[in-house]
Amino acid sequence: MAGESFPFTSSTLRALRLQREWLEWEDRRRAAAQRSRGSHRSLLSPQTRLLRPRRSCRDPAVHSALFSGDLQQVQALFQGEEAANMIVETVSNQLAWSAEQGFWVLTPKTKQTVPLTIAAARGYTDCARHLILQGAELDTRIGGRAALHEACARAQADCVRLLLTFGAKANVLSEEGMTPLHLCTDPESLQCARLLLEAGATVNLASQESQATALHVAAARGLDRHVALYLERGAAVDLRTSQGETALNAACAGAEAGPRHEAAARMLLEAGADPRAAGRKRHTPLHNACANGCAGLAELLLRHGASATVSNGAGHTPMDCALQAVQDVQNWEPEALFSALLDYGAKPIHPEMLKYCANFPRALEVLLNAYPCVPSCDTWVEAVLPELWQEHEAFYSSALGMVNQPRRLQHLARLAVRAQLGSCCRRATPQLPLPPLLRDYLLLCVEGRIQ
Structure with a gap:
């Protein structure tokens, strides 16, 4: 009746479904714990069971199901807590320098992770949900990072929401000492960051x-x-x-x-x-x-x-x-x-440094106008590319012609006003009772020639 009376949004329905699944998962977890305590066949405590060696898997069929997000195969292959928490090993050939042989060689490198981390990193929410309901440990760090780290690194907001809903720790540390919030490094990971903070992530950690x-x-x-x-x-x-x-x-x-x-x-x-x-x-x-x-x-x-x-x-x-x-x-x-x-x-920079701007005529003009007169320095002239000199001949010729020559009184007055204003020049100039063109001149506007 409620479903007929209220127009639930898709996000609301998703949240309700996650809440129902979490309650069902919690009921099964408690029932399993009670059966474990009441069983005389098991002599292991819960703490001891956590230390039990995990199964390792290199089966390509298992890898294919996980990395492709094949839900039917994942449901068929991962039944029970032991399967959901197995170690998945992948071997890839990587180039490594061999000092003995003196050249690069292909060297096999083994990587370890768990099924939940693979599913969460790739945004396979349905597969991740199945693994969690089968008993996958949420915060395990096989391979260095937990599933929540990888989901944030890949900006998989739906998987982040799923993991947090089932109790993943928002501040879980990777082996490198980073939280999931540190791995929200993509513009698309903003929603992941929001979810983490809403779940209690410490922003200043x-x-x-x-x-x-x-x-x-x-x-x-x-x-x-x-x-x-x-x-x-x-x-x-x-x-x-x-x-x-x-x-x-x-x-x-x-x-x-x-x-x-x-x-x-x-x-x-x-x-x-x-x-x-x-x-x-x-x-x-x-x-x-x-x-x-x-x-x-x-x-x-x-x-x-x-x-x-x-x-x-x-x-x-x-x-x-x-x-x-x-x-x-x-x-x-x-x-x-x-x-x-x-x-x-x-x-003003040392005249010897002008050579670094020789091929940027507009920048060179600004720097030359910071001096009372154009300093004598052949290094910047020699650094100008011939084709650039030809393109901007009017500017370069005017600058060269003013070397060690008296500058106009207008320019000297500009430098005197700038010296008086000091570091406040840019802030104070707009407040001076001057015409706009004179204000621009005071702020070393580019004119295309040295006078």
Whole structure:
């Protein structure tokens, strides 16, 4: 009657079915425990039975049923607790270097796991449910990870829900010391993370070796929606890894030219993350952002108080890291990054370093306009590719013609105003009573020639 009166959604019906199956499974487990206690044939305690050696299986037919998710075969092959908890061994040939023979050789490597982990990792929910109802241990870590770890690593939300419904531990540790939440590393794993937190996963629990939290992992991968979820659930932004990295350090170190890492960093900063917190080798988040050529992320950090002049453990400033990125990062326009650093107080680079930007005329113009006069330096001129010189001859010729020549009074006035504003140049310039064109000029806008 209730089914006729209320329009149950598919998710509600699924939850009710899981609850009914869990109750049936619990009743069978209790009945089995009572029979075990009342039986005079078994002299083993429950603790002793857990230590009983497991069966191992290398049968290709069993492997095929599990890895293909053939429910009928799984139901036929896995009957009872012993079968559901057998060790499944797979052997694969992998290339390994042989020092004795001096070349790569194919070496067989054996991997061990259990049926439930295979089914959960591949999203075979019906197979996983059958194995659980047959007595599969939920948190066993044969092969290093539990079924919940693998389900989260593969973003199998339905299997995560199933495992948690039947009592899998949300904070179960892998042999590497990581929780399932640490393995939510794919954008599609957001629902898995939600389910874990609803089931009691500890958001600030650090991995045993690296001391990284789930927030560190999500920030490093630019998972902005995961970062938002963890912050909403109380993730601490000031926790550090064993290398001294905060989540903001991790976000900037893993940053790529794109919006995701920048969005994650913005959330962390708004939650109180310190933009000057130095981590490994005294790299600040700004050093990392500049090394990755992320102009938008660098400007975001600078707006929140990052220092454009601080040195890391090697004595390199963020500008030095940006110059290195010119060589390492492909297909980007470095002038925006150089302009932001100069506007927030970075010093002009040594003339010898101009050669690294010689083939980026717009970036070179920004850097040359930071000097009172164009310095005498043949290294950057010699570094320009002939075809690029031909394409941008007007700019390169104007720069070469102004070497050690007096610059216009307008340019000298610009430098005087910028020096007075210091690191507040970019924030203060929009508030000055100046025409828009003059404001752009003050902020080293690119004109295509040196005057």
